[in-house]
Amino acid sequence: MASLNFPLRTPRLALRPHREADVDWLYRVYSRPDVSRYLLDEPSSLEDAQKRISERIPRDDLDGGHGSLSLVIEREHLPIGDVLLWFTDREHRVAEIGWVLDPDHGGQGFATEAARAVLDLAFSHYRVHRVAAQMDARNAASAKLACMAGMHREAHLRQDWWSKGEWTDTVIFGKLASD
Template sequence: MTTLSVPFSTERLLLRRFTPDDLDDLYAYQGLSEVARYLYRPPLTRERCVRSLARRAAGTAWAEDGDDLVFAVCPVGEAKVVGEVVLKLASARAGQVEIGWIFNPAYGGRGYATEAARAITELAFAELDAHRLFARLDVLNTGSARICERLGMRREAHLVENALDDGRWGSEYVYAMLAREWKADRA
């Protein structure tokens, strides 16, 4: 099992565990239909946010398939949560790690998502020994596609009409990067 030093900072952001005090900030974006449309689920109710927050605050190990690390993202010096980033252990044996992010649209256009995603990309490769980092996203989510490209990920797949959500077929991109590519990019 891996133990991480949390919280950690980037130039402008603090990434930390969620606390019960984050409920209003979490619900402010998780309850929005414009956010949920790319997550293949309906917006979260306040009650579901309470349950989600309890699980996030407790944290999980990083040892078995399905374990995840979820970090609240706050501007340095502020207690306000503007979004979250997550790493999910898709295959412990193969070192396959899924990356994701969800941000409050009120804080869009400031580069927070890219900065936070870059930080956990480094965490995945440098500390968690990931072999391959990948992201799955709705093809209509152009903002997330740009973040993947800024991280140096390549588009590996375009899955056509592979998800059915509220009667609408959705298509998905898969972006990925290998540890050796990440290391070469940093050199």
């Protein structure tokens, strides 16, 4: 399979692998309580952000050793979020996608544009059969993004996840290569 050339470009964005210099914006975004509210982790410390960067830097090829792709979303050369794609079943080409966008850049369709680009990449370049997105059911913005990116709501699991001291619901969206 041909290797990817980074950055991947959309009409308004560039998507590229993480690098060490991303730690400051990653910390700034992931330390925000309004960002971490629906994520599995508490707001990040600087140490958490440094660990997250070191884990994400080698994740630059879905078919690589880590079975994942972790890309920074840039707008006019400034990082504004990230989108991740990882195999949940490499043998059968099933993956999951996740995204985080700096709320200061929300409401402009940037996360949707990035998610669509990564979904297109999953199906056209990596020949993935299915991509799922799982999220806290209270995260209406993320659910809307999944729909806008062409994913279909497939399930609502009631109180299936213990997170931050409470039972939460999970909604699952999916997209097939044949959609």
